[in-house]
Amino acid sequence: MQYVSTRGRAPVLSFEEAMLTGLARDGGLYVPAEIPQMSHGDIAALAGLSYEEIAFRVMRPFVGDTFSDDEFGGLIEAAYAGFGHAARAPLKQVQSNHFLLELFHGPTLAFKDFAMQLIGQMFQAALTRRGDRVTIVGATSGDTGSAAMEAFRGLDAVDVFILFPHGRVSDVQRRQMTTVTEANTHALALTGDFDDCQARLKDMFNHFDFRDRVRLAGVNSINWARVLAQVVYFFSSAVSLGAPHRPVSFCVPTGNFGDIFAGYIAKRMGLPIDKLVIATNQNDILHRAMVSGGYVTEGVTPSISPSMDIQVSSNFERALFEAYDRDGAAVAQLMDELKDGGGFKISQGAIGRLRETFASGRASENETSAMIARALPEMGELLCPHSAVGVHVAQDFLGATPLVTLATAHPAKFPDAVEAASGIRPALPARMGDLFDRPERVQRVENDLAALEKVIEGGIRP
Numbered sequence: 345m346q347y348v349s350t351r352g353r354a355p356v357l358s359f360e361e362a363m364l365t366g367l368a369r370d371g372g373l374y375v376p377a378e379i380p381q382m383s384h385g386d387i388a389a390l391a392g393l394s395y396e397e398i399a400f401r402v403m404r405p406f407v408g409d410t411f412s413d414d415e416f417g418g419l420i421e422a423a424y425a426g427f428g429h430a431a432r433a434p435l436k437q438v439q440s441n442h443f444l445l446e447l448f449h450g451p452t453l454a455f456k457d458f459a460m461q462l463i464g465q466m467f468q469a470a471l472t473r474r475g476d477r478v479t480i481v482g483a484t485s486g487d488t489g490s491a492a493m494e495a496f497r498g499l500d501a502v503d504v505f506i507l508f509p510h511g512r513v514s515d516v517q518r519r520q521m522t523t524v525t526e527a528n529t530h531a532l533a534l535t536g537d538f539d540d541c542q543a544r545l546k547d548m549f550n551h552f553d554f555r556d557r558v559r560l561a562g563v564n565s566i567n568w569a570r571v572l573a574q575v576v577y578f579f580s581s582a583v584s585l586g587a588p589h590r591p592v593s594f595c596v597p598t599g600n601f602g603d604i605f606a607g608y609i610a611k612r613m614g615l616p617i618d619k620l621v622i623a624t625n626q627n628d629i630l631h632r633a634m635v636s637g638g639y640v641t642e643g644v645t646p647s648i649s650p651s652m653d654i655q656v657s658s659n660f661e662r663a664l665f666e667a668y669d670r671d672g673a674a675v676a677q678l679m680d681e682l683k684d685g686g687g688f689k690i691s692q693g694a695i696g697r698l699r700e701t702f703a704s705g706r707a708s709e710n711e712t713s714a715m716i717a718r719a720l721p722e723m724g725e726l727l728c729p730h731s732a733v734g735v736h737v738a739q740d741f742l743g744a745t746p747l748v749t750l751a752t753a754h755p756a757k758f759p760d761a762v763e764a765a766s767g768i769r770p771a772l773p774a775r776m777g778d779l780f781d782r783p784e785r786v787q788r789v790e791n792d793l794a795a796l797e798k799v800i801e802g803g804i805r806p
């Protein structure tokens with residue numbers, strides 16, 4: 345299995361190299377050269393299997409010879425052993441033909457744990473075998489950072505630096521990062537928004553001297569392995585609703601487009617997905633792009649669903665690559681226009697292809713709060729604000745095809761917003777009960793590439 349860049353000018357890599365490389369050297373994102381197929385029979389055979397067994401069958405063809413079957417199976421088992429629900433990703437009916445996929449039973453209470461726990465295992469295995477070390481730098485609007493720190497804390501082969509926007513994540517999210525005690529983890533509070541964090545991260549990848557010196561690796565969804573691990577729950581949930589014998593649609597709270605792109609991959613592999621609905625908060629660039637065909641950045645407005653406060657949606661590049669028939673030069677041109685002019689126009693053909701698969705909607709702040717208030721009495725679920733964005737948008741897409749909305753985080757990660765909307769303050773699980781008593785360790789950093797690189801190089805263990 346080989347991986348190619350969305351901009352067409354970077355070396356072709358194996359799964360292991362793509363995983364350890366992160367961003368392609370031409371600035372693009374790695375995608376499989378060919379998308380493996382699962383037949384009707386292959387998908388039908390997933391019915392009744394455990395989450396781990398489904399994960400193995402879905403991901404195995406993408407991994408190539410990086411791991412043996414036994415080793416890969418063991419890594420999957422280890423990744424999900426710490427989840428707080430036997431089903432890992434339980435599905436719950438909330439309305440007629442509307443289901444909620446609870447993705448918040450991992451160690452840090454957000455869907456990021458599904459990929460990050462597995463990537464932690466895979467990095468450790470690959471780096472140990474190679475006798476190598478890497479420096480992971482991640483950008484987070486709250487959830488990726490805590491999941492990464494949890495997955496990589498204490499590993500000898502990895503130093504982890506997480507950039508988060510100062511004052512723009514919830515107190516729980518911040519403390520999940522700043523109270524990690526292991527010396528290989530560093531929380532960096534950057535003056536700016538998530539887009540600034542992600543832009544500086546990409547600048548570091550494009551600064552080859554620094555990149556090579558620190559052996560830079562990434563665990564944001566720029567890393568293909570992140571997307572891959574998220575493909576699994578589209579299969580597990582669809583199969584439990586009758587796939588491949590009947591189609592299923594998904595509504596996905598969306599920011600960086602990684603999760604919904606995983607759904608797109610599941611569809612391309614053969615899973616009968618009817619629509620993939622992009623649900624955005626008031627930072628609705630993706631919804632506007634789908635409606636108008638123009639991808640135009642505006643400033644980020646902080647919202648009660650802060651993890652989706654994103655305007656430069658990284659994985660949309662992967663969707664564009666497919667919509668432009670894998671024309672890397674065309675994608676590179678659009679990305680240059682985005683960088684230089686703040687936007688681009690999607691061609692008629694490409695937007696048409698995107699609309700064949702993706703639909704979209706947005707939830708305002710009031711609509712999000714109203715859905716949190718409504719969901720508990722009407723659906724029996726206390727929603728986090730991100731999931732509430734999804735459930736609100738889903739209302740316009742209910743019909744004959746079963747619709748699964750992804751519940752991407754636990755409400756206790758956002759207690760202030762949930763309490764303001766519902767009157768109920770969700771409690772953290774007992775194992776995190778002392779989160780607010782633990783000392784915080786965080787460094788303030790400016791939105792300046794050279795200064796950031798200096799902080800990171802200074803923090804790497806000898």
Ligand SMILES: Cc1ncc(COP(=O)(O)O)c(C=O)c1O
Pocket residue numbers: 454455486487488565597598599600601602603604651652730731752753
């Ligand atoms: C809780 C939550 N919901 C939704 C999203 C959006 O997911 P994606 O960035 O993959 O579109 C995020 C951030 O990634 C998140 O943390």
Ligand SMILES: N[C@@H](CCOP(=O)(O)O)C(=O)O
Pocket residue numbers: 483484485486487488489563564565566599600602651652658
């Ligand atoms: N919402 C994310 C933003 C980063 O997304 P990623 O999927 O690219 O890591 C977060 O919580 O950090």
